[in-house]
Amino acid sequence: MYCKHCGKEIDNDSTFCMYCGTNLKATKEENQKVEESIKEDVKADVLESPKHNKSLKYIIAALVIGIVTVGVFALVKSCNQTPNQLEETESSDDDLFPFPDANGKWGFIDRKGQFVIPGQWECAGDFHDGLALVMDANEKCGFIDKTGKVIIPCEWGPEGVGDFHEGLAMVIDDNGCGYIDKTGQIVIPCKWNRLATVGDEAGDFSEGLARVKDDSDKWGFIDKMGQVVIPCKWEWVGDFSEGLAVVQDANDKWGYIDKTGQVVIPCKWNSAGDFSEGLAPVNSTNDREGYIDKTGQVVISGMWRNAHSFSEGLAVVQDANDKWGYIDKTGQVVIPCKWDWAGSFCDGLAAVMNAYWKCGYIDKTGKVVIPCKWEEQGCSSIDFYKGLAWVYDANGNGGYIDKTGKMVAELKKVVEEESDVPSDMGRNMTVEEYVKIQKQQQSKGSK
DSSP states (O other): OBOTTTOOBOOTTOSBOTTTOOBTTSOHHHHHHHHHHHHHHHHHHHHHOOOOOHHHHHHHHHHTTTOSSSOOOOOOSOTTOOHHHHHHHHHHSOOOEEEEOTTSOEEEEOTTSOEEEEEEESEEEEEETTEEEEEOTTSOEEEEOTTSOEEEEEEEOTTOEEEEETTEEEEEETTEEEEEOTTSOEEEEEEEOOOSSTTOSOOOOBTTBEEEEOTTSOEEEEOTTSOEEEEEEESEEOOOBTTBEEEEOTTSOEEEEOTTSOEEEEEEESEEOOOBTTBEEEEOTTSOEEEEOTTSOEEEEEEESEEOOOBTTBEEEEOTTSOEEEEOTTSOEEEEEEESEEOOOBTTBEEEEOTTSEEEEEOTTSOEEEEEEEEHHHHTTOOOBTTBEEEEOTTSOEEEEOTTSOEEEEESOOOSOGGGSOSSOSTTOOHHHHHHHHHHHHHHHTO
């Protein structure tokens, strides 16, 4: 199923969302009270605790590796550079990966593990549109380019900033969510509702539209001029993908709309996911999951306990015995359901976990190409990205491996206690979550 708060795929029997932390069994009012409490705690922590334990830096630093939803601005490097020139420059840049140096300061390495941008930041995220999010010692955020030059000064707080998508990035101030362009100017005012929980802010632009929530807690879509083009009337909406967006109605049923706001697939499903490669996972009345096409027809019957979106031609599914495997677009099992957990394919490989809670990687034939020897703290959310993946060994050491399983950059003792590590290891870690975890750790240390 999908979390009704942040929209991410989670197991059907989940009580809490592993990504945003929402209590799925609690009432909306109860969750709002928790969110407001967290928001006040985070603000107080930023004001009162600008410094943090050094060992925690290593724990949190590992979490921000390979960030996808962590905020990023993009700003043109020169006033004379056109958008087309900017894209050409960015596409020719070598891939860089955030990594801490021996002093715990974050910089960026290349695929060989060599520092290209020296460590000087408290934490850092991936490059998007040529810029990367960095945090300074005062827990303020800004952005650097691939030369290490500060393009956007570190003056944004942990409330949040988003990656650039289609020329705009979501930002959050005390008034709510808005959007900036690549000059750093706010082009859509910060007025859209946003609660404390990560995932409940306005969405990134996708296919020309962005999801927003109004003061009545209803969701709709705006265009790049900030105009509401699909009224805010839905309980929740997903980003547009392949021309359609998943929506939740007042009866807690899910369906799909097109870019005019017209319902093209009726809201009749218990839960539903984004379309990917022409198909979308849906949960039927028998609480089993299958797939529909863009006409709303079931093309793969609902027989799976959990079914995730297709990626690189295959989808990961969970059978009645709680084992995970992979199906193709005809619904045929092409990799048997024998794993205790499995992730989607990315860069031709997928992370899997065996019965001993050790993780490795398989190819599309199901062959284990990187042995299951890595700890489960990391494999449940770290895919291969630009040829590297972040893993942890039994001693708590973390680092990047390549597709042969060779360690190209290692960081000692990044995991000290399993309880210190959130279930979503890094792919979705945001600055705000960073501060929240700091507070939890400081509170734990004072007891």
